[in-house]
Amino acid sequence: MCGIFSYIGASASAPSVILDGLKTLEYRGYDSWGIAVKYGRKIALEKNVGKIGGATVSLPKSTVGIGHTRWATHGGVTVKNAHPHLDCTEKLALLHNGIIENYETLRHRLRSKRHRFRSETDTEVAVHMIEENMQEGMDFLQAVRNAFVQFSGLNAIVVMNSDTEQIVAAKNGSPLVVGRGSNAFYLASDASGIVRHTKEIHFLKDNELVVLDTSVALYDVTTGNKLPVRFETIDWKVEEASLGNFPHFMIKEIFDQPKVIRTIANTYADQIDDLADVIKTAKGTFLIGAGTAYHASLAGVYLFSKIAKEHLNTAMASEFNYLEDFLTKRSLVIALSQSGETIDIVEPLTRAKGKGSTIFALVNTLGSTIYRMADRKLLLGAGPEKAVASTKAYIAKLSILLMLSFAMIKRTSEAKKLLLSAADEVERLLKDQPVRALEQLSDTLSKKQHIFTVGRGLSFATALEAALKIKEVSYIHTEGLAGGELKHGTIALIEKGTPCIVFAPSDETYEAIISNAMEIKARGGTIIGISPIRAEVFDHWIEVKDIKDASIIPQIIPAQLLSYLLAVRKGFDPDKPRNLAKSVTVK
Numbered sequence: 229m230c231g232i233f234s235y236i237g238a239s240a241s242a243p244s245v246i247l248d249g250l251k252t253l254e255y256r257g258y259d260s261w262g263i264a265v266k267y268g269r270k271i272a273l274e275k276n277v278g279k280i281g282g283a284t285v286s287l288p289k290s291t292v293g294i295g296h297t298r299w300a301t302h303g304g305v306t307v308k309n310a311h312p313h314l315d316c317t318e319k320l321a322l323l324h325n326g327i328i329e330n331y332e333t334l335r336h337r338l339r340s341k342r343h344r345f346r347s348e349t350d351t352e353v354a355v356h357m358i359e360e361n362m363q364e365g366m367d368f369l370q371a372v373r374n375a376f377v378q379f380s381g382l383n384a385i386v387v388m389n390s391d392t393e394q395i396v397a398a399k400n401g402s403p404l405v406v407g408r409g410s411n412a413f414y415l416a417s418d419a420s421g422i423v424r425h426t427k428e429i430h431f432l433k434d435n436e437l438v439v440l441d442t443s444v445a446l447y448d449v450t451t452g453n454k455l456p457v458r459f460e461t462i463d464w465k466v467e468e469a470s471l472g473n474f475p476h477f478m479i480k481e482i483f484d485q486p487k488v489i490r491t492i493a494n495t496y497a498d499q500i501d502d503l504a505d506v507i508k509t510a511k512g513t514f515l516i517g518a519g520t521a522y523h524a525s526l527a528g529v530y531l532f533s534k535i536a537k538e539h540l541n542t543a544m545a546s547e548f549n550y551l552e553d554f555l556t557k558r559s560l561v562i563a564l565s566q567s568g569e570t571i572d573i574v575e576p577l578t579r580a581k582g583k584g585s586t587i588f589a590l591v592n593t594l595g596s597t598i599y600r601m602a603d604r605k606l607l608l609g610a611g612p613e614k615a616v617a618s619t620k621a622y623i624a625k626l627s628i629l630l631m632l633s634f635a636m637i638k639r640t641s642e643a644k645k646l647l648l649s650a651a652d653e654v655e656r657l658l659k660d661q662p663v664r665a666l667e668q669l670s671d672t673l674s675k676k677q678h679i680f681t682v683g684r685g686l687s688f689a690t691a692l693e694a695a696l697k698i699k700e701v702s703y704i705h706t707e708g709l710a711g712g713e714l715k716h717g718t719i720a721l722i723e724k725g726t727p728c729i730v731f732a733p734s735d736e737t738y739e740a741i742i743s744n745a746m747e748i749k750a751r752g753g754t755i756i757g758i759s760p761i762r763a764e765v766f767d768h769w770i771e772v773k774d775i776k777d778a779s780i781i782p783q784i785i786p787a788q789l790l791s792y793l794l795a796v797r798k799g800f801d802p803d804k805p806r807n808l809a810k811s812v813t814v815k
């Protein structure tokens with residue numbers, strides 16, 4: 229979704245610092261971008277449609293500026309609709325994340341007061357409202373505050389005034405973080421762009437308003453009362469948030485995975501034992517997540533059943549809204565999320581909280597909305613994940629859920645051994661030879677229009693996740709299903725040469741999934757088997773060694789690699805698939 233990067237400081241480098249900052253947020257997905265800087269007592273503005281790529285800006289040197297990458301919601305992808313937006317006097321520049329749901333009423337009121345609108349966006353009402361407030365005698369801070377409290381919906385705004393050397397920002401729902409550097413402040417929609425400048429971060433809470441000049445001041449947006457500012461030091465490393473020698477973040481993050489698994493195996497036991505205790509005292513535990521995080525939740529249910537002999541519930545976060553009648557004060561809701569900002573998760577959590585249920589956050593992003601709203605929390609520890617397609621955060625969730633299942637039966641050390649073996653197997657799969665075999669396979673698959681992925685039990689979650697990975701970056705229609713469901717409909721689509729990826733680990737699902745593979749083959753399908761065993765039915769075999777209950781971890785690696793290779797082969801940018809955003813903050 230939209231990205232924000234702003235700067236105020238002693239150095240007159242605002243245009244270049246902001247442009248570089250926006251580049252670090254490109255992974256969030258966007259279709260246009262813009263930067264405004266203060267220039268004397270005027271505002272200089274540059275806006276563009278498309279990606280930043282190698283762009284430079286011809287803005288004047290300045291010590292203060294605001295920048296934005298826009299993911300269109302209200303109004304087409306045009307330069308006029310790109311942010312920042314100016315007021316009628318061109319003294320104020322404003323950018324915005326979120327949706328001002330009552331913008332039509334506000335725009336109508338402002339038009340009747342002769343404000344001129346230049347765009348089709350909901351955002352533009354905000355800058356004219358602030359202008360109107362200032363014309364009525366409010367100072368800049370008051371004017372921003374008064375306007376912000378009138379917006380409905382989840383929003384973050386950042387405003388600059390050419391008559392002051394200040395940036396004012398407020399948020400409700402959409403994320404915003406402030407970084408404190410030496411003689412400079414940075415404001416961004418997430419910390420990953422700021423870490424190269426400073427690791428001292430303040431995560432704005434909802435209904436906080438921040439004023440940045442040579443110092444930082446924080447206010448409650450509704451009461452106007454001053455609040456204490458608390459900077460935390462984050463431990464993300466700059467190199468974790470940059471490409472290094474890799475051509476794309478997606479492949480870099482796939483290669484980060486052995487390290488992520490080993491860190492969890494070696495350092496998470498105590499925190500996971502605590503979470504096991506919380507589950508034991510709860511009456512009803514629900515795992516919820518969206519997309520890849522939902523697939524991890526589903527895997528969690530199977531792992532719990534198999535290892536801990538306990539029943540957990542799961543639902544897609546966006547559907548959980550309709551299942552909440554079950555919740556009581558004794559329920560536990562475990563929210564899985566890489567970004568910690570996904571609106572489809574935040575909404576049902578808010579309702580669950582309202583019912584008095586306990587919220588446990590399993591998120592990757594310190595200070596994120598879900599992290600803050602949770603009663604208990606555990607960071608995934610995957611480091612910054614920048615490719616839109618989630619890989620290492622998925623592996624981190626699986627590793628934690630596996631360890632948690634063993635922690636329930638007080639066998640955490642067994643999980644640790646399994647995880648370390650899984651990490652070795654992931655590393656082996658990332659070596660030249662297995663990758664070359666997948667490269668060859670991607671040549672054939674890139675010409676196909678449909679792919680099916682099938683698995684049973686734990687591998688059903690893998691089949692769903694493999695299908696999502698392949699379709700989202702290669703745009704090949706891929707459908708994941710449980711082996712048992714084939715005969716209930718989908719087998720009708722199998723014809724000569726239809727590729728089917730079959731997950732066949734050495735577990736209780738092996739025989740049944742091989743029978744499914746035979747049924748597909750009998751109808752002309754081509755079978756790509758991902759298994760420790762070379763079964764006769766496979767046309768292609770990708771060996772993934774048996775790691776007992778942890779086999780689900782290496783099992784997804786060939787599918788992650790294949791999706792990356794397919795995207796690259798088809799000439800698509802795997803890091804920024806079309807129409808998708810890394811952090812989904814609107815419904």
Ligand code: F6R
Binds near residue numbers: 565616619
């Ligand atoms: C797919 C993918 C998405 C996310 C989903 C939830 O590769 O990345 O399906 O998993 O949007 O995002 P988070 O985990 O940030 O809540």
